[in-house]
Amino acid sequence: MTAPAPPGRAPAGGRGRTGVVHRTGGLPVPGVRGLPLLGSVNDFRSDILAAMRAGFEAHGDLVGYRLGPVTVYGVSSPELAGEALTDAARFGKLGADNPLRLVLGTGLLTSSDHDSWMRNRRMMQPLYTRAKIAEMYATMRSSTDGWLDHLAREYRPGDQLDLHKELMRVTLDIVSRCMFSTNVLDDLDTIGPHAVDIAINYAFQRLQNPFSPPVSWPTPGNRRFRRVMASIDDLMYRLIAERRAAGPGDADLLDALLTCRDADTGEAMTDRELRDEIITTFAAGHETTAITLTWTFYLLSQHPRVLRRLQEEVDGVLAGRTPTLADLPRLPYTLRVFEEAMRLYPSAPIVPRLANHDTTLGGHHLPAGARVLVNLVNIQRHPDHWPDPERFDPDRFEPAARKGWHRYAYLPFGAGPHLCIGKHFALMEAQLLLAALVARYELRHLPAHRVVQHATITLRPRYGMEMTMHPRRRTTVAR
Template identity: 40%
Template sequence: METGVEATSRPEIPAIKEHSLLGSLESMRRDRLAFLLSVARQTGDIGSFRVGPAQMLLLNSSELVHAALVEHANDFDKGFIIHRAFRPVLGEGLFSSEGELHRRQRKIMAPSFQPRHIVNYAQTMVEYTERAQQDWQDGATLDMSREMMALTMSIVGNVLFQTDVLAETDELGAALSTALAYINYILSSFFPLPLNWPTERNRQTRGALELLNRRMQKMIEERRASGEQGDDFLSILLRARDEDGAPMSDQQIKDEALTLFVAGHETTAAALTWTWFLLAEHPDIYQRLRDEVDSVLQGRSPTYADLARLPYTLQVLKESMRLYPPSIALVRVALRPVDLGPYHLRRGQTIMIVPYTIQRRPDYFPDPERFNPDHFRPENEARLPRFAYLPFGAGPRICIGNHFALMEGHLLLAALVQHVTFSLLPGQQIIPDNDKTITIRPRYGLKMRVQRRHQVV
């Protein structure tokens, strides 16, 4: 128990001015990203706001992120709201599970996501990318979100299931979009209706989940029946054993596979979409990127071995994810009273860590609103506070596929830059938004014109 002296010596957590009953509910609904950025700029390292009666604490410093996600990782879980939103879609996969189940699954799966293993997927990534761009006619207009989703879905379908889902992109993509829209509905609604209520939204969501689970189960059964020992992730999940030699249940395999399927293409597609937008807006950076790729590759397809010689390409990708991180927020709920630095949190208090805001701190990233890949020159990146850049989270729950995603984005940029150049169609309003998905995407889409390049020799 705190003494009176200890309690009064703690700094007060600053709170924003808001409606006495609704708090900041309307501001969150109107423009979530702009609102959270405003809270961070008003309050500094930590700030309090309410969504209806529910208090939220926004953490916006690398020190507090370290305290919450690393030092006190076991003192938090994702909380009821996150579980209510994600578990109907992802079950008890790595994103949604907690405690001993999460630790067990993470330990089983982590070796398969190490760089020495995922290098085997580099060729597949490049082959699918070069196949996709061949269909883009010179001068055609593309919906970049759609194109990047189709591309990354085809890649993840192969490396996860060793099957070509490109022909099923529309059906699978629609089902995934519906499922992800349901997640966002739960996260953004004050009184969301239970999934078993007979509403049109719930009917569509249940149909999408049935399709996704049916596909997963069919793949599991076909793989078991074939007896093949492939190196795709489904084969790895089927072969996986815990310390006691026990395999995963079919339901656990489906949960993990669906989690990887969603995370393995949705976030990378969003990151690439914003990268093309930023490059089109900054022709000098675009040209520097092309020069590096042309000089290194000389017209041939990129390989994993080439990535070390394409540092600026990686800087471009990292800077894009700084300005438009794929995931909007990390949410945690205190399981017990806990101290984060000088601040005391009660059991049940909810914290949010928003990469979109922390990665715009001017003391971490000079001129933070400017697209500047030199932020990630090795000497500049080395000076960053450790948790100032969080595109994949941090601590024991850091995204297990972070190396996979970086390799994929790096290779796809290099492969596409060789063949095509994208330019923005005029008259568009490009606003970051996540009303319909859990990732940050352009609110009104992103239309770009493709121009084929002469092959470099």
């Protein structure tokens, strides 16, 4: 049983011409030369993962790619990933030119100022411990039940649905209720269901293409981006104003952000700082989980034996109901299925870093300011670390099988100080949603629908995920 082919075709038309791009100090980094002037810009734009897969297959674990005037370095081994992600003194976050800042400002994900990042991370960390997330379970579960009711109302047996779109809906509802005690779905529908997509896509295009026109130019794309951002900002500032007026009391992330004080200055966060952390939580905290679940259901539709085993586990424990918190430890195979899906389709496929000064990586020289792209897809399908790497096999995640792994061979949540703060939240939510959906429905992929991976900041299915939905039992389920 194999997963769909990895994004691995060689770039076409002679663009894969190769050469060494860095020779100064340390070992030279092998590189893809690409086209004159442009380098690999077009290949990165059309399919960054395919371009980086071809570079990895041709040159190995560390490869330089020219993107016009800049060179970026692709990292495809656990050893090099560990070095780049854990040593924050040598490799930091992208700085002021990170286009994601146009959307997220300088929240946890995009801040490059170590001190303010650390202050905010310390303050937010207690909200994300396993114990605290467990307290949110009832909210997650009620949101899941609301979503299942919505599915039952909207779709008849055998109806077609875009699973990706529906999962985005429930994960957004879960993050907004758990973290901000509010439901923003109606507001986002008013702004336009694709608002966040448009904003993030715009930022990503800029990340890949150093020749993008300045944001201030009145191009149609720039104008659309500014319109969308103005609406999103209105919503964020409204959330803040309403909570300030109501006062604390919800014991959620928004309360924590509003009441925290800087240990040195005693100052509270400004509205701008609050807005940045809130939009970061929305952006980082819903699409990632929705996408991995989408790929999970796609994989299940292609692997009937895994699906049967999962259904047996879920039916045995739940008999059609939505899992309680106490049920989760009794659903280990469910969790493994999700973990294995995240290995093949890490929803944040590329983790970028910036060399803070002239340095080396795996003994190779990197100049100050070099952009390093840690490629989780290549690492998690690395043939030296994963036997039969394209095979979808949740048993890889059995406790005994995990023992021999390299520490950084599996890192869907990143590694080092910036390890995903929402990891426990995401795993609990995913196990709940996966079990709840499998308990009630069998989802079959529509054969005519084209499944194409599209890596932006996240690894989306380019044309969504069209499936048909078949109720597994006709009982009224107990909750």
